[in-house]
Structure formats: structure tokens, C-alpha cells
Amino acid sequence: MRATTIHAAGDVRLSEVPDPEISSPTDAIVKVTAGCICGSDLWPYRGENDIDEGSTIGHECVGVVEEVGGEVVSFRPGDFVVVPFCHSDNTCPHCRAGMHSACENQGFTASGQGEYALVHQAEGTMVKTDGQPDEGMIPSLLTLSDVMATGWHAAVAAGVREGGTAVVVGDGAVGLCGVLAASVMGAEQVVVMSRHQPRQDIARQFGATHVVEERGEAGAAAILEITQGVGSDAVLECVGTDAAIQTAFEIARPGSTVGFVGVPHGVELPIRRMFSRNIGLAGGMAPVRAYLPELLKLVVEGRINPGLVFDSTLPLSEVAEGYRAMDERRSVKVLLQP
Amino acid sequence: MRATTIHAAGDVRLSEVPDPEISSPTDAIVKVTAGCICGSDLWPYRGENDIDEGSTIGHECVGVVEEVGGEVVSFRPGDFVVVPFCHSDNTCPHCRAGMHSACENQGFTASGQGEYALVHQAEGTMVKTDGQPDEGMIPSLLTLSDVMATGWHAAVAAGVREGGTAVVVGDGAVGLCGVLAASVMGAEQVVVMSRHQPRQDIARQFGATHVVEERGEAGAAAILEITQGVGSDAVLECVGTDAAIQTAFEIARPGSTVGFVGVPHGVELPIRRMFSRNIGLAGGMAPVRAYLPELLKLVVEGRINPGLVFDSTLPLSEVAEGYRAMDERRSVKVLLQP
Numbered sequence: 001m002r003a004t005t006i007h008a009a010g011d012v013r014l015s016e017v018p019d020p021e022i023s024s025p026t027d028a029i030v031k032v033t034a035g036c037i038c039g040s041d042l043w044p045y046r047g048e049n050d051i052d053e054g055s056t057i058g059h060e061c062v063g064v065v066e067e068v069g070g071e072v073v074s075f076r077p078g079d080f081v082v083v084p085f086c087h088s089d090n091t092c093p094h095c096r097a098g099m100h101s102a103c104e105n106q107g108f109t110a111s112g113q114g115e116y117a118l119v120h121q122a123e124g125t126m127v128k129t130d131g132q133p134d135e136g137m138i139p140s141l142l143t144l145s146d147v148m149a150t151g152w153h154a155a156v157a158a159g160v161r162e163g164g165t166a167v168v169v170g171d172g173a174v175g176l177c178g179v180l181a182a183s184v185m186g187a188e189q190v191v192v193m194s195r196h197q198p199r200q201d202i203a204r205q206f207g208a209t210h211v212v213e214e215r216g217e218a219g220a221a222a223i224l225e226i227t228q229g230v231g232s233d234a235v236l237e238c239v240g241t242d243a244a245i246q247t248a249f250e251i252a253r254p255g256s257t258v259g260f261v262g263v264p265h266g267v268e269l270p271i272r273r274m275f276s277r278n279i280g281l282a283g284g285m286a287p288v289r290a291y292l293p294e295l296l297k298l299v300v301e302g303r304i305n306p307g308l309v310f311d312s313t314l315p316l317s318e319v320a321e322g323y324r325a326m327d328e329r330r331s332v333k334v335l336l337q338p
Numbered sequence: 339m340r341a342t343t344i345h346a347a348g349d350v351r352l353s354e355v356p357d358p359e360i361s362s363p364t365d366a367i368v369k370v371t372a373g374c375i376c377g378s379d380l381w382p383y384r385g386e387n388d389i390d391e392g393s394t395i396g397h398e399c400v401g402v403v404e405e406v407g408g409e410v411v412s413f414r415p416g417d418f419v420v421v422p423f424c425h426s427d428n429t430c431p432h433c434r435a436g437m438h439s440a441c442e443n444q445g446f447t448a449s450g451q452g453e454y455a456l457v458h459q460a461e462g463t464m465v466k467t468d469g470q471p472d473e474g475m476i477p478s479l480l481t482l483s484d485v486m487a488t489g490w491h492a493a494v495a496a497g498v499r500e501g502g503t504a505v506v507v508g509d510g511a512v513g514l515c516g517v518l519a520a521s522v523m524g525a526e527q528v529v530v531m532s533r534h535q536p537r538q539d540i541a542r543q544f545g546a547t548h549v550v551e552e553r554g555e556a557g558a559a560a561i562l563e564i565t566q567g568v569g570s571d572a573v574l575e576c577v578g579t580d581a582a583i584q585t586a587f588e589i590a591r592p593g594s595t596v597g598f599v600g601v602p603h604g605v606e607l608p609i610r611r612m613f614s615r616n617i618g619l620a621g622g623m624a625p626v627r628a629y630l631p632e633l634l635k636l637v638v639e640g641r642i643n644p645g646l647v648f649d650s651t652l653p654l655s656e657v658a659e660g661y662r663a664m665d666e667r668r669s670v671k672v673l674l675q676p
Binding site for chain 1: 605609617619623
């Protein structure tokens with residue numbers, strides 16, 4: 001099959017690789033209808049992470065079940081499924097506690113930017129739609145494999161609550177989904193920190209009530225003004241850099257929690273401030289499967305349209321251009337069609 | 339008056355210092371009935387913190403109101419009061435949110451190991467008992483000025499819940515109070531990590547169901563065995579050292595929270611593990627005043643007896659010996675009588 005592979009910083013290619021095969025009775029193979037590029041894919045692309053040369057890349061996809069192992073009983077070929085990037089058995093103690101991303105039988109999608117994807121623990125991982133979805137719903141369904149669920153996780157971890165204030169640090173696709181999540185959860189003031197007009201526009205469509213363009217100290221000052229000097233009831237840190245983390249702790253009110261979902265890179269947590277101000281940190285790799293039923297319902301009922309984060313759709317053959325566009329911030333998020 | 343002063347690492351003395359005076363209408367002066375030495379006083383005593391040479395030290399006390407400023411209307415001379423180490427107006431947005439330790443008019447007790455203590459924001463800070471308490475209740479009341487409320491805060495921050503498991507890292511007075519708090523909150527398994535028999539005994543009186551003597555990797559392995567490999571539902575970090583923090587994150591189950599109340603010294607948070615395992619961190623300087631009414635009720639009704647943490651009582655004149663005893667871990671916590 002054709003799948004995206006990474007060879008060095010800045011070097012992703014569409015390559016011919018072996019078709020995935022069922023090697024365990026809990027596996028399934030999904031024919032990818034749509035995949036996409038994640039902000040976290042840019043870390044290796046930018047040379048910030050180690051690269052296993054020639055390995056496939058891409059962990060987000062939706063598609064149609066092609067084949068299932070003997071123990072996969074709830075799905076059959078032809079089912080349309082959302083595939084959480086992190087695979088889980090949905091039965092271990094961590095899954096039962098809703099923390100599927102720490103599943104004892106954890107696995108990951110490895111060729112979401114390809115024609116087929118192997119799903120480990122398919123029974124506990126995949127969620128299917130009622131019949132085949134409309135073409136127009138595909139982008140939103142695709143966000144449920146990672147980015148929307150991750151933004152949702154940031155809001156849950158930050159303890160967003162009805163009537164409160166939520167500030168989202170980061171205007172990438174995850175941050176925008178965090179805005180949508182905070183809005184759905186009933187936050188009265190939803191502030192996005194963004195200096196990019198197109199992203200601000202999406203944020204407003206997702207329910208942002210305020211946009212703060214300033215960064216660093218000026219950004220923190222703007223948030224304190226919005227919150228009458230108190231700080232935000234909830235802060236969603238959706239970047240993963242040290243600057244974003246420091247800002248998050250600057251603007252969080254005492255007793256609140258910073259929900260973080262950006263893979264941390266070079267972060268030094270301000271533990272003294274956390275201690276003296278009682279500002280907590282929660283979050284991490286999103287337990288997508290835990291949120292999927294609820295989020296799927298919201299999408300199917302048309303109550304949320306997170307697919308708006310895709311401002312570019314490319315054929316899989318142009319995946320390299322997709323990476324370039326996201327790396328240069330010309331595109332928020334790129335959907336890939338095999 | 340006589341009050342304890344610190345002059346250098348290892349050098350505390352009982353000195354003659356000016357009597358405190360009412361300088362604001364929100365002040366009160368309390369004649370100290372009992373004060374004590376806090377584990378955090380050992381940081382400067384050990385030279386780990388900067389020392390303001392000759393300054394008074396000691397932030398925990400109970401006593402009798404001697405004099406009040408013009409705006410202090412709920413207290414009069416003769417009232418017996420618990421004085422939270424951190425003073426707060428009880429009216430600002432942070433206080434109204436229960437985060438009194440971040441009060442906009444924050445102050446601290448500065449001569450709790452002395453004859454008199456000045457209380458800023460007395461109206462919002464102090465809590466009085468119904469009449470004069472029995473002598474035997476004084477130690478427990480004294481713990482409410484800091485140590486018991488701090489252990490309680492660790493349990494609250496860690497999200498201890500009925501029927502769950504709580505592990506307390508640290509067998510100092512705060513850790514022991516954390517054991518008591520977790521037990522009162524209904525944790526089914528309360529584990530204390532301790533290798534000191536007298537402290538283990540107090541922990542068991544406070545409701546510990548398990549004692550783990552091992553440290554580091556062996557300690558973590560023991561906790562995992564107790565929790566069937568899952569990790570603890572809640573972890574109370576009551577030390578503040580890097581070793582304690584690392585242990586806490588080793589033994590916390592995915593999705594749980596480490597509640598930390600030990601002033602952090604040389605701590606490097608394991609952010610990668612926090613992210614991949616979704617283990618949060620919450621806590622900090624305890625909002626004593628927020629918990630005081632509830633804790634006072636528990637003490638007065640005889641439902642908790644946190645005063646057991648005082649295994650030594652000394653006259654104020656022997657304060658230097660009290661510091662030595664705690665520094666050398668000969669004593670868990672020393673009560674001082676002016």
C-alpha cells in the first residue's frame with residue numbers, strides 16, 4: 001500500500017510499504033477514508049524528536065473496516081469507524097477508570113496518512129457510525145480520532161465549568177478545538193490567545209468571546225484585565241512549549257488548574273508559583289475513546305462542527321506539501337484523502 | 339516580649355524583641371497560649387533558605403486575644419482563637435473561592451514562637467472557640483493553625499475519596515495529618531511510607547491501614563503490589579524533596595492527582611511521565627482558613643485528635659533544643675509553651 005514515511009527532518013514521502021496484516025485476533029484493518037497531519041507530527045518533521053528513518057507516520061484517521069480478527073465481534077467489514085489514535089482494550093482498570101490512553105494493552109495508529117491502518121484492540125478502540133456518514137461529516141468525524149478529543153481533554157482537565165472563564169493558550173487545531181469544548185461546556189467567557197486572523201475567525205465560530213493577540217507579559221496583562229485581576233477559572237495549554245506553559249501559569253487564578261495537552265518540549269514547570277498560588281496541572285495524552293461516544297453524538301446531531309479546523313484538503317500524494325503548509329503555518333490542519 | 343529569632347543556620351535563640359503593636363484597624367494581637375515548630379522552619383535552620391538575620395520565626399499558634407483594631411468586630415480581648423499561619427481578609431475574590439492563602443491582603447504570623455503574635459486581617463483570619471478550651475484540647479487546636487489543615491489540603495488536592503486508596507509520602511507531622519485526613523474522608527486503604535516506628539504508631543492511630551518502609555524503587559513496587567499493579571487513587575506528597583516527588587509520581591495511578599503541600603526544594607517535576615500517564619499535580623500553600631470551621635468542629639466533637647503529632651512539649655526557653663530534636667528527627671513535632 002501507499003503510506004507516508006518520514007526519513008529525516010523536513011523529509012516526508014508517500015512510499016510503497018507492506019500492507020498491514022492481522023497478527024492478533026484482536027486486530028482489525030481499516031481502509032482509510034480520510035487521514036490528516038497532527039501538530040505533533042511537526043515535532044519530528046522539524047527535527048525536534050528522534051526519527052526512525054523510513055518509518056510510517058500519521059495517527060489520525062477514519063475509514064471503513066476491511067478485515068477483523070477472530071475476537072473482534074462488534075465490527076464487520078464495511079462498518080464506518082472512527083479510530084482513536086491510541087488503542088485500548090476498554091476493559092483494563094485504567095480503561096474502566098476512563099483513562100484509556102494508559103491502557104495496559106496500549107497501541108497506536110501508525111499509518112493514518114496511508115491507505116490502510118492496523119488497529120490493535122479493535123473491539124475496545126473503534127467506534128462506528130450508524131451507516132455510512134455523509135461526505136460533509138467526514139472532516140468532523142476525523143477530528144474525533146485525536147484533535148477534537150484532545151481539545152476536549154484540555155477542557156476537562158482544566159475543569160472548565162458553566163459560567164466560568166476559560167482561556168486557551170494556542171491557536172493550533174487543538175487549541176481551536178479547546179475553544180469549542182469550553183464553549184460547549186458552558187464557559188461564559190472563552191478567550192483564545194491568537195494573532196492569526198484566519199484562526200481567530202475559526203475560534204469565533206467555535207464560540208470564542210474574546211481574542212487576545214498579545215503574548216508574554218502583555219498577553220497575561222490582557223487576560224488579567226478581562227478577568228478583573230483575578231485570573232482565569234480554567235486555562236487550556238494547547239501548545240507544549242515553555243513559553244505557552246509559563247503564560248498559562250501567569251494567567252490562571254489561584255486554586256485553578258492548567259489543563260495541558262500539548263506534548264511538552266523543553267518545558268520547565270514553575271513549581272514555586274504553582275505552590276504559592278495553588279495552581280494545578282492536569283491532562284496529558286487524551287483518552288480519546290472515553291470521550292468518543294459523547295463527541296460522536298454531538299457531531300452527528302450537528303451541534304458541533306470541529307471539521308472546520310481543516311482549512312486544506314489534499315490528495316495523499318501531496319502529503320509533503322501538507323507538511324510544508326502546516327510547518328509554515330499557511331494551513332491550520334490538512335486533511336489527506338488516500 | 340520574648341520571641342524566637344534566627345541568626346544563622348543552626349542558630350535560633352529566645353530573644354527580647356519589641357512587643358507587636360496594632361498599626362492598622364484590621365490588626366489584632368494574640369497572647370500565645372501555645373506555639374510550635376514547623377517542618378518548614380527547618381529549611382532555614384538547615385541553611386537551605388536565606389535567613390534574615392535576627393528576624394523572628396514561627397508561624398503556628400493559638401492563644402487569647404489581647405487587643406483588637408477598630409475594624410475587628412467579631413473578637414474581643416479574652417477570646418480564645420486559632421490563628422491560621424496565613425492571614426486573609428475572607429472577602430476578596432480568592433478568599434470567596436476558598437483560596438485564602440492567595441488573599442489579596444495576605445499576611446503571615448511572624449512570632450508564633452513568642453509571647454505575642456500580630457494578626458493582620460484579624461476579622462477574616464481568626465476563628466474562636468466557644469469559651470476557653472480544655473487544656474487537653476490545646477495541642478489539637480494548635481495543629482489547626484497549619485499542620486492539620488495542611489495535611490487536609492494535601493488530601494483535598496489529591497482528590498481522596500471514599501472507598502479509594504490514598505498513599506502518603508512523608509511521615510513528618512504534615513504527612514501524619516494527611517493520613518488522618520484521608521482516613522476521615524473515607525479512603526479504604528490509607529498507606530503511609532515510613533520507616534520510623536514511633537511515626538508508624540501515630541499513623542496507625544490516625545487510620546493508616548498499611549505501612550511501607552521501603553523507599554525509592556522498592557517503595558514504589560510495594561505500593562503497586564498493594565494496589566494490584568494499578569497505582570494509588572490519590573497520593574499526598576508531604577515532604578517537598580525531589581525524591582518524594584518522584585516517588586509520588588511513580589505510585590500514582592493514571593488519571594490521578596498528586597496533592598503536594600511540602601514546600602518544594604530542588605524539585606524537578608517529571609513532566610513527561612505526568613503527560614504520558616495523565617497524572618496531575620495540585621496543592622500548595624494551604625488555605626487554612628477555608629478548612630478551619632470544619633476541622634474545628636471535628637476537634638471539638640472529639641472525632642479527630644491531631645494533637646498526637648506533638649511528641650514533645652518544651653517551655654519556650656528551650657526552643658533551641660526543640661529545633662535540634664526535630665532536625666535530628668528525635669521528635670516529630672515540638673509544642674512550645676511561652
